[in-house]
Amino acid sequence: MPLETAGIRKEYPGTVALKGVSLRFEEGKIHALVGKNGAGKSTLVKIFAGALQPTAGSILLNGTPIQLRSPREALEKGIAAVHQELSLVPELSVAENIFLGRLPVKTGFGQGMFVDWREVERRAEETLAGFELHLDVRAKAGRLGVAQQQMVEIAKAMSYNPAVLMLDEPTSALARRETEHLFELLHRLASRGIILLYITHRLQELQGIADEISVLRNGEVAGTIGIQEASPATLAGLMFGQTIPTERPADLPVQAAAALEIRNLTRTGAFQEVSFTLHRGEILGIAGLLGAGRTELLRSIFGVDPADSGEVVVDGMVLRPSSPSQMKRLGIALTPENRKAEGLIQNASTRFNMCIASLDRLTTGGFITRERERTVVRSMVKNLDMLVGDMEAPVSMLSGGNQQKVVAGKWLNTAPRVILFDEPTRGIDVQAKQQMFQIIYDLSRKGISSLVVSSELEELLDICHRILVMRSGRIVATLDPRRTTIEQLVVTCMEDGTRS
Amino acid sequence: MKRLIMIPSYVRTAVLELILFILCIALALAAPGFLTAENLLNVLRNVSMQGVIAFGMTMVIIAGEIDLSVGSAVAFSGCLTAYLVQQLTGPDAGWSPSAAVPVSMGVALIVGLLLGSFTGFMRTRYQVPSFITTLALLTGLMGAAELITNGFPINSFPDWYNFLGGGYVAGVPFPAIIFVLVFAFVHVLMNFTAFGRAVYAVGGNAEAARLSGINVAFVKTAVLGFTAMLAALSGILQSAEIMAGTATTAKGWELDVIAAVIIGGTSLMGGSGRIWGTMVGIVFLGIIINGMTLLNISEYWQHVVRGVLILAAVLLNRMQAGKD
Numbered sequence: 082m083p084l085e086t087a088g089i090r091k092e093y094p095g096t097v098a099l100k101g102v103s104l105r106f107e108e109g110k111i112h113a114l115v116g117k118n119g120a121g122k123s124t125l126v127k128i129f130a131g132a133l134q135p136t137a138g139s140i141l142l143n144g145t146p147i148q149l150r151s152p153r154e155a156l157e158k159g160i161a162a163v164h165q166e167l168s169l170v171p172e173l174s175v176a177e178n179i180f181l182g183r184l185p186v187k188t189g190f191g192q193g194m195f196v197d198w199r200e201v202e203r204r205a206e207e208t209l210a211g212f213e214l215h216l217d218v219r220a221k222a223g224r225l226g227v228a229q230q231q232m233v234e235i236a237k238a239m240s241y242n243p244a245v246l247m248l249d250e251p252t253s254a255l256a257r258r259e260t261e262h263l264f265e266l267l268h269r270l271a272s273r274g275i276i277l278l279y280i281t282h283r284l285q286e287l288q289g290i291a292d293e294i295s296v297l298r299n300g301e302v303a304g305t306i307g308i309q310e311a312s313p314a315t316l317a318g319l320m321f322g323q324t325i326p327t328e329r330p331a332d333l334p335v336q337a338a339a340a341l342e343i344r345n346l347t348r349t350g351a352f353q354e355v356s357f358t359l360h361r362g363e364i365l366g367i368a369g370l371l372g373a374g375r376t377e378l379l380r381s382i383f384g385v386d387p388a389d390s391g392e393v394v395v396d397g398m399v400l401r402p403s404s405p406s407q408m409k410r411l412g413i414a415l416t417p418e419n420r421k422a423e424g425l426i427q428n429a430s431t432r433f434n435m436c437i438a439s440l441d442r443l444t445t446g447g448f449i450t451r452e453r454e455r456t457v458v459r460s461m462v463k464n465l466d467m468l469v470g471d472m473e474a475p476v477s478m479l480s481g482g483n484q485q486k487v488v489a490g491k492w493l494n495t496a497p498r499v500i501l502f503d504e505p506t507r508g509i510d511v512q513a514k515q516q517m518f519q520i521i522y523d524l525s526r527k528g529i530s531s532l533v534v535s536s537e538l539e540e541l542l543d544i545c546h547r548i549l550v551m552r553s554g555r556i557v558a559t560l561d562p563r564r565t566t567i568e569q570l571v572v573t574c575m576e577d578g579t580r581s
Numbered sequence: 582m583k584r585l586i587m588i589p590s591y592v593r594t595a596v597l598e599l600i601l602f603i604l605c606i607a608l609a610l611a612a613p614g615f616l617t618a619e620n621l622l623n624v625l626r627n628v629s630m631q632g633v634i635a636f637g638m639t640m641v642i643i644a645g646e647i648d649l650s651v652g653s654a655v656a657f658s659g660c661l662t663a664y665l666v667q668q669l670t671g672p673d674a675g676w677s678p679s680a681a682v683p684v685s686m687g688v689a690l691i692v693g694l695l696l697g698s699f700t701g702f703m704r705t706r707y708q709v710p711s712f713i714t715t716l717a718l719l720t721g722l723m724g725a726a727e728l729i730t731n732g733f734p735i736n737s738f739p740d741w742y743n744f745l746g747g748g749y750v751a752g753v754p755f756p757a758i759i760f761v762l763v764f765a766f767v768h769v770l771m772n773f774t775a776f777g778r779a780v781y782a783v784g785g786n787a788e789a790a791r792l793s794g795i796n797v798a799f800v801k802t803a804v805l806g807f808t809a810m811l812a813a814l815s816g817i818l819q820s821a822e823i824m825a826g827t828a829t830t831a832k833g834w835e836l837d838v839i840a841a842v843i844i845g846g847t848s849l850m851g852g853s854g855r856i857w858g859t860m861v862g863i864v865f866l867g868i869i870i871n872g873m874t875l876l877n878i879s880e881y882w883q884h885v886v887r888g889v890l891i892l893a894a895v896l897l898n899r900m901q902a903g904k905d
Contacts, residue, residue, distance in 0.1 A: 385792060409794030423792050426785035428852050437782050438793040440775035448773045491793065 082143030083107050084160075084245050084276050089138035091124050091300075098124040100300040101138065108244070111267060111277040113291035115284065117320055118507070118536060120297040122280055126249055129278070130162045131155030142244060161238035162247040167230050171223025176205030178222045179237045208240045209233075212266060228259035235266065246270065247278040252286060253372070264290050282371040282536075284316055285575045296320055317571035327543045329364075333525040335546055336361040339394070340530040341413070341499045343382065346391035351377035352554035355391070359499060362528045364521055366545035366562070368538055370574050374554035375534040376418050379501045382532075383415040384408045396498075409438065414492035418503040418534075420481070424488040427477040431469050432458045434476050434487050439494040461490040466516055482513025489520055500524065502533045506540060518544050538570050550574055596897060597846065597861050604868060612875035620871070622754060628867035629760035630655075630822075631834055632860075633815045635841045636767040637808030639859045642842055643771075644804045645784040645851030646704065646711040650718035651812040652834035654696065656827065657722040658689045658816030660729045663826025665689070667737035678739040690813050696722075697809025701802025711805065719835070726828035734825035746822025756818045763811065768856040780804060784851030840887065841866055844894040866890070 084106045091099040099121045106112045116122050127133040129140070131149035139146045142159060149155040155162075169178045177184070185200040186193045205218040214232050222230060231251060238246055248267075252260045267290060271277050279290060287294060287308070294311050296303040296319040303319040341359040346352070352374035359365050367375050381388040384402035392399050395411045402408050405415070417423035425434050436443055436454045443449050443457065455472065462469050465486045469479065476487055485505065492500055502521070506514045521531050521544060535541050541548050542562045550558040550573045558573050609616040634651050641648050665685035669676040676684075696718065703709040729735075748755040771777035782790040783800045791797045820826050845862030847854025866887065873883050 383792075404794075404796075405792055406794040406796050415792065417792055422786070423788050426782055426789050426852065429781065429785050433778070433781070437778060437790070437795070440778050444775050447775075448769075449775060449778065450773065495794075 082244060084278075085141040085144075086125075087139050087141065089125070089128065089135045089140070091121075091128065091133065092136045098300055099128075099135070102297070102300070102302055103138075104295055104302060104305070106245070106276050106278060107293075108274045108276045109271055110292040111271050111279055111290055113287050113294045114278060114280045114297065115282075115287070115294060115316070115320065116297035116303075120320075121300040122297055123249075124300075125297070126162070126247060126278075126280055129155065129160055129245070129247060131160070156241050156243070159242075159244035160247065161241050161243035161245070162249065163231070163234045163238050163251060165250040165253060167227070167234055169222040169230055169233060172221060174219050175209075175216055175222055175225070175233055176202045176218035178233060179205050179208060179218075179240055208236050212236055212239070212269070226259075227254045228256070228262065231255070231263065232266070239270070243275070245276040245278065247280070249280045250282065251279070252281070252283060260286065261289075284313070284571075285370060287311060287316075298322055313572040313575045314568045317568040320571070321539060321567050329544055330522055333362065333364070333522060333546070335363045336528060341382075341532070342394035344392040344394065346378070346381060346388045346393065348377060348381050348386065348388045351381070351386075352551070355551075355556055357549055357556065357559075359530045359532055361498075361530055362525045363547065364525055364531045364533065364545050366541035366548040367532065367534045367551055368541050368548050368560075368570060368574055369551035371536070373551040373574070375551050376503055377554075378551070379415060379503050379532065379534055382408075383413060383501060385415070409495060412496070412498035413501065414438075414495060414497040414499070415501040416485070416488045416492060416503060416505060418507070420484055420488060420508075425476050425484060428475050430474060431462075431472040431476050431479070431487055435461060435490045435494060438491045439496075442495065457494060458490075461494065464493075465490055465520060480510075480513075482509040482516070485509050485513065485517065486520075489517070493520075497529065499530045499532065502531055502535075504535055505533065506535065506537060514540070538574070539567050542567060542570060552576075596901070597844070597858070597865065597894070601861060601865050601868070604865075604872070608868065608872040608875070612872060614875050615872060618752075620875075622752070622757065624864075624867045624871045625757040625760070626754035627871070628863050629754070629756040630815050630819050631838050631841070632760045632863040633756075633763050633818070634808065634811050634834070635838045635859050635863050636763055636856055637804070637811040638838050639842050639845070639847050639854055639856055640767065640771065640780055640804040641711075641808050642839075642847050642849060643784045643851060643854045644780050644801055645787065646801060646805060647839070647849075648697070648700065648711065648715045648805060648808050648812075649835050650696070650700075650715040650722060651808070651815075651838055652831045652836075653719045653722035653726070654693060654809055654812035655816040655819055655831035655834060656829070657726040657729075658693055658813035659820030659830060660726040660735065660826035660828055661692060662686055662689045662817055662820055663735035663737050664729045667735055670737065678742075682739065682742060686817050689817060690810055693810040693813025693816075694806045697806035697812075698802050700809070701798075701805040704805070705798035705801055723828070726826075730826060730828050732828065734827045736825045738821070738824055742821050743824055744821070746818050746820070746824075756822070759814070759818065763814075764856065764860055771856050776800070776803075781852060784853075786852070837866070840891050843891060846894075846898055848898075862894075 086102055086104050089099055089102040102125060114122055124133065128135050131152045131154050134150065140149065147158045149158060180201055185197045187195045187197045202218050209216055209218065214236060216229060222233060251263060255263060267277055291308050293305060293307055295305040298320060303322065306315065338361045339358045340361045344356050346355045355378060369375050377386065380386045382393060382402060384404045384407055387403050388401060393402055395413065421427065432454050435458045440449060443453055458472050467483050467486050469483065476484060479487065505517050524531055533541065533545065542565060545562050548560045548562055549556050550560060552574065560570065560573065614620055638648060662685045665688055666681050668674060669681035669685065670678055700711050700714045703714045704711050745755060750758055771780065779795045779800050782793065782795055783797050787797050819830060841862040842859050843849065844865060845858030847858060869886060869890065870883055873886065
């Protein structure tokens with residue numbers, strides 16, 4: 082009994098997330114669903130899980146149209162999901178977690194009031210044994226490793242006897258061996274005739290798990306291909322489509338002098354032996370797939386999570402970064418990946434946020450005045466072409482693009498020599514993206530260097546002087562964006578040849 | 582719900598001040614003795630001992646922490662000062678009181694600073710919530726005060742020491758002058774210095790603050806240390822007023838202090854609050870108590886009213902936050 086979608090459309094005010102998606106998933110196969118950020122994967126997954134309702138179109142299971150108005154209804158109709166964030170209750174036992182909300186009760190005295198714990202444990206053991214998992218069902222779920230917790234999640238989902246099992250980024254927290262165990266389990270499930278939907282960012286693992294790959298692009302199906310045809314170049318073509326390169330301005334000279342030099346920097350479990358030189362005025366990109374160690378590298382350079390070994394050279398000084406305040410004094414800045422949690426103080430005003438990193442520069446004789454801050458913020462708001470109604474209003478009221486500019490402005494106020502940009506264009510609109518690029522170009526003109534990590538690989542090709550490619554925590558290639566196509570870049574990010 | 586009257590924003594931001602003003606007018610009409618210089622100065626003296634601590638507590642709460650030990654710290658510091666004066670002026674050491682008193686006071690203040698810094702250290706090094714450490718200090722210091730005094734007040738102070746708690750300068754009670762000075766200091770610190778901004782940032786989002794190059798551990802430790810030192814200062818003033826070191830004084834002050842901070846509009850979630858608000862909160866509580874005493878209302882009622890006031894103030898804040 083296949084799962085099919087016919088012309089699924091999902092509209093939001095002002096935007097269309099899915100523009101008529103028709104797909105067919107056969108039983109007994111593992112179907113991968115891939116696509117860039119914003120391609121529509123998670124919207125489709127939420128519709129299958131009953132968390133979102135499509136604007137138009139229908140879902141058919143075994144040829145019969147089904148309604149999925151809530152997660153509960155999706156489960157009843159036979160669609161179970163295991164989400165990226167594990168949802169076990171850590172203080173409850175494995176058995177209790179599996180049967181949470183439907184614990185068997187004792188009959189007889191006090192009919193239905195008392196949990197039949199012996200029955201709970203017996204059934205939990207039975208369920209786990211079905212997957213050849215031998216865990217102590219009385220153990221607290223929080224005591225298990227991430228991989229085991231995930232197995233319990235899958236067992237829990239399977240205990241509903243679903244026809245369809247969806248897994249959203251299941252390997253994001255797993256080690257390599259654990260991933261292999263997971264894949265074995267999934268193949269076993271597929272061979273029992275379950276329809277498996279596997280959503281992932283990690284193109285490199287598709288060969289080990291998928292039978293068929295469906296690629297979404299801008300809310301449409303770009304294509305469905307069998308695993309034999311899925312070369313990295315083909316996948317890249319489907320994911321990115323025709324890209325029109327925008328020209329980087331010509332007047333962005335890279336100077337010979339080094340602004341930042343990284344020597345053999347290693348943080349165990351994150352990245353190893355990373356070395357490169359960032360020149361003055363240079364825009365250097367770091368490409369790679371999810372989990373390649375890019376964000377971790379930037380955080381270590383900025384002293385957030387200190388490296389285990391290796392050196393950073395700033396302005397002739399050899400050091401090992403140990404705290405953001407130290408690196409700030411040396412003229413290094415970081416705009417973090419997670420704007421909300423790490424970049425901004427949400428309840429505080431635009432003025433407050435923009436000045437918080439440069440307070441020592443804004444004080445005279447140890448004192449700071451709001452008027453002084455306002456003057457600085459006013460000129461920054463103008464320079465960055467921002468729309469800010471009231472600079473005293475909480476920054477949470479601004480759009481994503483303007484929030485990102487507040488983060489950038491906060492660091493520009495520190496007069497840095499190097500800015501580390503981690504996913505600077507995530508979740509902001511097209512116009513704001515162009516403005517972020519302008520900011521980076523302007524920095525380059527002033528001789529300030531940028532190190533840009535972005536999952537939007539075509540953006541890196543557009544804006545960078547040079548691109549480093551990271552894979553499994555190592556730099557594996559240095560590319561010239563003028564002589565590299567998006568397919569070549571994706572292939573370089575994915576290939577697994579050099580790893581020992 | 583539709584609002585019948587448009588309230589201008591400058592009135593809405595000063596609701597508490599407005600209510601305080603109306604309360605004062607009402608009391609002036611109802612209680613004949615209220616609107617006299619003597620009575621108002623008396624109110625100021627009564628609130629100043631707790632008030633001194635409340636300004637530090639405001640910083641601690643804005644930074645996202647709490648200090649439950651201030652009441653015990655007051656008693657402990659008073660006892661410690663009295664004990665040190667007793668020992669230093671005793672036959673073994675033989676110091677003169679004019680040397681022993683300042684040294685004892687200095688030691689008490691430094692011990693206070695160290696106790697608060699210890700809370701900060703536990704918080705930033707071992708992630709022990711300040712609630713827990715200061716709860717432990719609450720009972721620990723109470724016991725320590727009893728141990729120092731052996732359960733009896735120590736009456737070791739020279740007569741002139743009383744000036745610190747009961748004296749007047751140009752007709753104004755000395756503790757009230759200290760109270761205003763501490764207010765001015767903390768107000769300027771929180772509004773016009775980089776450190777003040779850092780305190781707000783740390784309470785608003787500690788991770789974002791750290792990634793902005795702010796030393797979060799230092800900020801938290803500094804405000805906790807400073808507040809415990811203010812508690813020690815309060816303990817000295819208190820011991821000067823009653824001219825003894827007593828272990829049983831200042832019981833439950835931590836709750837009065839926190840209540841004043843909250844009434845003043847500071848959020849227990851951290852990241853927002855004003856020192857001026859705390860000033861209004863303290864004076865508000867002082868005047869309510871004073872007014873009820875003048876009107877011969879039972880002390881039991883005063884406790885009930887204080888409870889109602891805390892809830893009403895927070896509710897008012899929430900409703901205002903919802904409107905904006």
